[in-house]
Amino acid sequence: MDIPSSHTLGITRYQLFCVLAASLGSVNFGWNMGVxxxxxxxxxxxxxxHRHLIGFLPSCIPASDVIWGIAVGSFALGSxxxxxxxxxxxxxxxxxxxxxxxxxxxxASAFIFAFAVNIAMVIVGRLLVGIAVGAANGTFTTYVVEITTPKARSSLGSMTQLGIIIGMAITQLCSLxxxxxxxxxxxxxxxxxxSLVNIAVLSLCVESPKWLIMNGQVDKxxxxxxxxxxxxxxxxxFEHMVGAVREEMGLDARSASEMGLDARSASVIDVLRGKTPDNLRHQLLVASMLMVFQQASGISGVSFYSTTLFNTVTSTGDPRRTPTMAQILTCVLSIVGTIVTLVGMSLSVHFRRRTLLMLSHFAMGVCSVLISVGSIKGASALTIAMVFVYFAAFFIGSGPIPWVVPSEMTPTYAVxxxxxxxxxxxxxxxxxIGLLFSPLLSALNGYTFLLFAVANFAAVAFFFVLLPETKGLRVTDVVRVHSVGIHSVLSAKFQVESEYSEKS
Structure with missing residues (x-):
């Protein structure tokens, strides 16, 4: 019986286990986004x-809206x-x-949160946990791309966003x-x-084979x-991987040395200054704008302040009696996000990255307009419904894809x-956005989401012209075609073909 080539392989059990283990860092990210x-x-x-002592710890930690906003946002600074x-x-x-x-x-942050007596301790705790999940999230996508097959990558590459939304959903349910x-x-x-669970399961996982090759551990x-x-x-x-790593790392140590580079990697400064063997300006622009438009869509404001947003369109009653309608809607919103992310992972197998991303931003743009209309006209049902559709639209494209695409179009040394x-x-x-969303909502009321509508429609135009398709393609093919400076991908000469490309 012939053994199939790994190029045609999908998801294996151990591959899935390693990805799930690594994704706990993203779950932790989502937990702290929503907690x-x-x-x-x-x-x-x-x-x-009123504030009182429970044992030797205060029952609450009073802070102004601005200071509390800094505490909430300091998580992002740590990240x-x-x-x-x-x-x-x-x-x-x-x-x-x-x-x-x-x-x-x-x-370490968990101990600080447990024994916090003032807002400064909360801010320090949020900074520390931000450092943890920022490092994990930044490494996770690279790890997934480097251990998965092209077929598996189409779905498992979305695990960053799935982990985040699962973390948010669990924390919202626990919060009730x-x-x-x-x-x-x-x-x-x-x-x-x-984090303790994450350490335990990651100890059973392997290192990235690409990283091992980069560091001379070819047999391992x-x-x-x-x-x-x-x-x-x-x-x-494996033979292709070894050859690709050598090619992507600048062919040989001498060429890297002549450019002042470490033969194994390029730093952030190297990439920003264009001091790399390949011209990565287009990759840098696209990777940056993927994240700019992801956040300019307004999703972080909804994630941080969905309860406040729902309070503006529901009858709050006595806020001390829980759960309120706004709190219930926030929990349901997270659950819907989890379900839609799973649907999005399925769609990513059948549809191209570029198509899903543009569809996602267009749908969010339309929803943002309708959220504003509902808020201005006092149509609470319309506003609530469109927040849910908006949230769902985010997770079919703008949520997962920006985490995956940069690693699929960048040489190994610069990933x-x-x-x-x-x-x-x-x-x-x-x-x-975490700091400004609440003041914006107070100042602009129903008009707030019109700003996000403009950003989402601008994203559609940008990605139509400049986003290369990477689904199912070898990184070396994408790098070879698109490492020519900033350009429109609409030209036929920038269409990448590969024997391992999946038809969509």
Whole structure:
């Protein structure tokens, strides 16, 4: 009986296990994105009554809206630090190593949350957990792309966003029962429990075979690939991988040395200055704008403040009696997001990245207009319905695809650096939107989402002209065709063909 080639292989059990283990970092990211949503007023506004001591710890931590916004947004600033730092360390010590040991920061933050007595401690805790999940998220996509087959990558590449939305859904459900003191402390500190589980399961996973090749461990890389591709012949794939890594790393150490580069990798500064063997300006622009438009769509504002948003269009009653209608809607919204992300993973197998991304932003643009119309006209049902459709539209394209595409169009030596740049843009915008969304909502009321509508329609135009298709294509083919400076992908000469391309 002939053993099938690994090039035709889909998802293997061990490959899936490694991806799921690594995705716990994204679950932790989602947990901390949503954990301050429901209990925020109980912590910062002492909604359950005047501040008092429970044991030696205060029942709440009073803070103004601005200071609380900084506490919420400091998570994104920590993620920015983690995303930048992970480039150097994942190249030097390995993808798996960074995924595992970034959890130390999250465990430390859990202790701070459990014993916080002032808002400064909450801010420090949010910074530390941000560093942990920023490093994990920045490394996760690279790890997934490097361990999966082209067929598996189409669906497993979306695990970043699936992990995030699952984390958000779980934290919202837990929040319904853990809003009030002292339970909100346990709610925030559970991030440490997620990290402990993450360390345990990652210890059973392998390092990226591409990283091993980059660091001269060719024999170990082959053993790792055999384990990931069990039941198939991976000889041809391994030979191609070795050749591709050498080609993507600039052909030889001498050419890298002449450019002042480490032969194994390019730094963030190298990529920003264009000091790389390939012209990566187009990849840099597209990767950056993928994240700019992802956040300019308004999704972080909805994620952080969905309860506040729903409060503006529902009858709140006594906010101290839980769960309120707004809180229930927030939980249902997260569950819907999880379901739609699973649907989006299925769609990614059959439809092209570019198509799904443009459809996603167009749908969000239409929904943003209708959310504004519903808010201005007092049509609560329309506003609520469109928030749900908007959220669903995000997760079929704009949610998962920006995390996957940069690694599919960038040579190995620059993947970590480009991931750090695009991730940094994401976290800066998450911080800014998390800080400004609530004041914008108060100042502009129903007109707020018109700003997001403009951004979403602009995204459709940008991606139509400049986003290359990468689904099912070899990285070396995409790099060869598109490493020519900024250009329109509508020209026939920029259409990539590959023997491993999947028909869509």
């Amino acid at each position: 301050t949503n429901l209990p925020g007023d109980y912590i910062s506004k002492c909604l359950d009554g 920015l630090i983690g995303a930048i730092a992970c480039t150097r360390y994942s190249n030097a010590y390995g993808r798996k190593t960074v995924l595992m040991y970034s959890n130390v920061f999250s465990i 029962e853990m809003l009030k003191p002292p339970l909100w402390r346990i709610l925030l500190a559970l991030t440490g429990a997620i 890389a082959y053993e790792t690939l055999v384990r990931l591709r069990r039941g198939s012949d991976c000889t041809a794939e 970590a650096a480009l991931a750090a740049i695009s991730g940094s843009i994401t976290y800066i915008l998450i911080f800014a």
